[in-house]
Amino acid sequence: MRATVMYSAGDVRIENVPDPDVKEPTDAVVRVTRACICGSDLWPYKTLEHSDTGRVMGHEAIGIVEAVGADVRTIKAGDVVVMPFAFSDGTCLFCQDDLQTSCLHGGFFGTVEVAGAQAEAVRVPQADGTLFTLPVGEDDALMPSLLTLSDVMGTGHHAAVVANVGPGKSVAVVGDGAVGLCGVIAAKRLGAEQIILLGRHADRIALAREFGATDIVSERGAEAVERVRELTNGFGAHSVLECVGLDQSTETSIEIARPGGAVGRVGVPQDEAMPGSQTAFSDNITVSGGPAPVRAYIEELLPDVLEGRIEPGRVFDRVIGLDEVPDGYRAMNEREAIKVMVKP
Amino acid sequence: MRATVMYSAGDVRIENVPDPDVKEPTDAVVRVTRACICGSDLWPYKTLEHSDTGRVMGHEAIGIVEAVGADVRTIKAGDVVVMPFAFSDGTCLFCQDDLQTSCLHGGFFGTVEVAGAQAEAVRVPQADGTLFTLPVGEDDALMPSLLTLSDVMGTGHHAAVVANVGPGKSVAVVGDGAVGLCGVIAAKRLGAEQIILLGRHADRIALAREFGATDIVSERGAEAVERVRELTNGFGAHSVLECVGLDQSTETSIEIARPGGAVGRVGVPQDEAMPGSQTAFSDNITVSGGPAPVRAYIEELLPDVLEGRIEPGRVFDRVIGLDEVPDGYRAMNEREAIKVMVKP
Numbered sequence: 001m002r003a004t005v006m007y008s009a010g011d012v013r014i015e016n017v018p019d020p021d022v023k024e025p026t027d028a029v030v031r032v033t034r035a036c037i038c039g040s041d042l043w044p045y046k047t048l049e050h051s052d053t054g055r056v057m058g059h060e061a062i063g064i065v066e067a068v069g070a071d072v073r074t075i076k077a078g079d080v081v082v083m084p085f086a087f088s089d090g091t092c093l094f095c096q097d098d099l100q101t102s103c104l105h106g107g108f109f110g111t112v113e114v115a116g117a118q119a120e121a122v123r124v125p126q127a128d129g130t131l132f133t134l135p136v137g138e139d140d141a142l143m144p145s146l147l148t149l150s151d152v153m154g155t156g157h158h159a160a161v162v163a164n165v166g167p168g169k170s171v172a173v174v175g176d177g178a179v180g181l182c183g184v185i186a187a188k189r190l191g192a193e194q195i196i197l198l199g200r201h202a203d204r205i206a207l208a209r210e211f212g213a214t215d216i217v218s219e220r221g222a223e224a225v226e227r228v229r230e231l232t233n234g235f236g237a238h239s240v241l242e243c244v245g246l247d248q249s250t251e252t253s254i255e256i257a258r259p260g261g262a263v264g265r266v267g268v269p270q271d272e273a274m275p276g277s278q279t280a281f282s283d284n285i286t287v288s289g290g291p292a293p294v295r296a297y298i299e300e301l302l303p304d305v306l307e308g309r310i311e312p313g314r315v316f317d318r319v320i321g322l323d324e325v326p327d328g329y330r331a332m333n334e335r336e337a338i339k340v341m342v343k344p
Numbered sequence: 345m346r347a348t349v350m351y352s353a354g355d356v357r358i359e360n361v362p363d364p365d366v367k368e369p370t371d372a373v374v375r376v377t378r379a380c381i382c383g384s385d386l387w388p389y390k391t392l393e394h395s396d397t398g399r400v401m402g403h404e405a406i407g408i409v410e411a412v413g414a415d416v417r418t419i420k421a422g423d424v425v426v427m428p429f430a431f432s433d434g435t436c437l438f439c440q441d442d443l444q445t446s447c448l449h450g451g452f453f454g455t456v457e458v459a460g461a462q463a464e465a466v467r468v469p470q471a472d473g474t475l476f477t478l479p480v481g482e483d484d485a486l487m488p489s490l491l492t493l494s495d496v497m498g499t500g501h502h503a504a505v506v507a508n509v510g511p512g513k514s515v516a517v518v519g520d521g522a523v524g525l526c527g528v529i530a531a532k533r534l535g536a537e538q539i540i541l542l543g544r545h546a547d548r549i550a551l552a553r554e555f556g557a558t559d560i561v562s563e564r565g566a567e568a569v570e571r572v573r574e575l576t577n578g579f580g581a582h583s584v585l586e587c588v589g590l591d592q593s594t595e596t597s598i599e600i601a602r603p604g605g606a607v608g609r610v611g612v613p614q615d616e617a618m619p620g621s622q623t624a625f626s627d628n629i630t631v632s633g634g635p636a637p638v639r640a641y642i643e644e645l646l647p648d649v650l651e652g653r654i655e656p657g658r659v660f661d662r663v664i665g666l667d668e669v670p671d672g673y674r675a676m677n678e679r680e681a682i683k684v685m686v687k688p
């Protein structure tokens with residue numbers, strides 16, 4: 001089959017690789033009908049060191065189950081399934097606590113260990129715990145929004161949940177990528193009264209406003225902090241969704257939170273030390289978050305997608321075939337596209 | 345009156361200073377009957393730069409109200425009161441949220457701005473919001489435990505609350521100072537099943553065991569992490585109470601938390617960046633805490649003190665007069681004393 005292989009920073013190729021098959025009795029093989037390029041794929045796109053074997057990329061997909069192992073009980077061939085970016089057994093103590101991204105027998109797609117889904121097919125370990133069968137056909141009109149349940153919508157929702165977003169709260173969303181935009185949707189859905197987006201791209205800002213952003217702050221650093229304070233009676237936001245992962249965005253996130261507030265981090269932190277530690281301490285600001293257990297959130301978010309109350313699929317502004325994936329990386333890296341959908 | 349004045353690191357003197365008086369109509373003047381030296385006083389004791397005016401130290405006290413300003417309604421002369429380390433108006437939006445340490449009209453005792461309580465008397469701003477009248481006489485036998493409600497017991501409790509300690513949980517307490525020991529009391533009181541103290545002083549360990557610690561870890565760094573993992577089925581603790589504030593203790597705290605767990609910080613962080621950011625992220629560990637709103641906790645903790653269910657006053661292992669305060673600083677700094685009570 002054809003798949004997306006990254007060999008080093010900037011070196012993304014479409015190549016023929018062996019077809020995936022059922023290796024473990026808990027595996028499924030899924031024919032990929034929709035995949036995407038993720039903002040987090042841009043980190044290796046910018047920094048990956050060369051390897052001769054390369055890495056099959058992609059961790060978000062919807063597809064049709066082609067085969068299942070002997071121990072798979074709840075998933076069967078022909079099912080239309082959404083694949084979260086992490087696989088998980090669904091039974092360990094962390095899965096029981098709805099923290100599937102820390103599953104004792106879990107892991108992540110598109111890594112050195114487990115091939116990814118920017119491909120014609122993908123092997124899914126722990127199929128019962130990982131996959132979620134969708135009550136729709138292969139080409140349902142809702143596919144874009146359903147596809148976001150594999151990562152960005154669940155991730156934006158996670159940021160909002162761990163930042164304690166709730167009715168009447170003021171929320172600041174740092175970052176106008178697909179996750180930040182989904183964070184706006186999540187904040188609105190959870191009842192936030194004020195939603196301030198920190199971003200500077202006109203197309204994304206326009207979409208954020210449609211999703212429910214009430215205010216836009218395009219400044220950065222100290223000026224952004226000042227603007228958010230002005231917009232929140234001088235106090236800062238109850239909840240801040242950190243959807244970037246850089247030092248500056250993290251520091252800004254802490255500085256725009258009000259005393260007693262919370263920062264939900266879902267941008268993968270690029271540095272080992274977190275800035276703003278003393279500010280967070282002196283203001284009793286909670287810093288939480290991490291890889292979103294999106295598997296846990298599908299059940300909650302799916303009805304809103306199916307009934308059209310949320311439309312996270314609107315973050316896709318480009319649809320490409322597998323051969324165009326290298327250019328899709330380039331387009332996202334150059335901020336030419338918000339998020340790219342792949343139809344293998 | 346006589347008061348403790350710190351001029352620079354290591355330079356603590358008992359001097360005659362002007363008697364405090366009611367400056368604002370919301371002030372009270374309190375004759376100090378009990379004060380203490382706090383672990384956090386040791387930071388300036390080690391690092392304060394010289395000033396000619398010096399700083400009147402001390403932020404924990406019990407005393408008798410001598411005078412109140414015209415606007416004070418709930419506190420009257422003769423009341424036996426406990427004074428939290430922060431003053432607060434009790435009415436602003438942060439006080440209403442029980443975050444008195446972020447009061448819009450609040451501040452801290454023993455600072456350049458507001459004289460402290462290691463003195464014969466202290467001026468208390470925002471007396472109605474700050475002081476709590478105790479239903480006991482001036483020399484009640486429970487004075488040591490009541491005195492801890494001004495800081496260390498409330499602070500240990502805060503760490504436990506923000507680290508989500510609850511029935512059946514495993515808790516690790518990092519630091520065997522007075523706050524750490526009160527953290528053990530708080531964890532036990534909130535129903536923790538396992539309480540692991542990280543400390544290495546025999547006398548403190550013995551007291552921690554009496555307070556409810558089930559396990560002791562005296563290793564540091566990577567070895568401490570390994571020991572805590574062994575004690576918690578390999579997963580780490582649900583809740584970690586960081587009661588030190590150094591980089592290493594913070595990093596250890598994050599590393600011994602289990603995925604989805606929480607670290608409650610009450611040790612004042614000595615560095616601007618927090619180590620362990622990526623570990624906290626990858627394991628979805630919440631980092632929370634800050635200056636404890638001890639004023640909010642007095643009402644909850646007081647009955648347990650009055651009825652003898654908790655005995656935080658046992659952290660005091662030395663009682664001195666005002667003249668001996670400089671030696672008290674030395675003794676605490678050299679770990680010769682856990683916590684020193686001052687009877688001015």
